[in-house]
Amino acid sequence: MSLLDKLEQAVQKSNIPSIFTTLDLKTWITQYKIKNDQNNLDYQYSYIEGFLSSSTVNGSSTKWDKRLKQLETNPVSYKFI
Numbered sequence: 615m616s617l618l619d620k621l622e623q624a625v626q627k628s629n630i631p632s633i634f635t636t637l638d639l640k641t642w643i644t645q646y647k648i649k650n651d652q653n654n655l656d657y658q659y660s661y662i663e664g665f666l667s668s669s670t671v672n673g674s675s676t677k678w679d680k681r682l683k684q685l686e687t688n689p690v691s692y693k694f695i
Contacts (some may be wrong), residue, residue: 636689668680
């Protein structure tokens with residue numbers, strides 16, 4: 615299961631707020647010991663920040679699975695669309 619799918623399930627289960635920051639995501643990954651299914655390793659913080667950027671609608675990534683909206687907040691927040 616992709617990190618985006620895991621994140622969406624966590625939001626649905628209220629394990630992470632429906633509007634979340636990068637720090638919320640990192641905390642959730644650490645607290646729930648979320649691993650990369652492809653190699654069973656921990657997600658690196660640099661990967662997480664890139665993941666959010668590439669999963670955001672209107673981002674510059676060519677990734678097809680974009681389900682997050684970046685909100686104009688400080689700090690920057692995200693939500694599923």
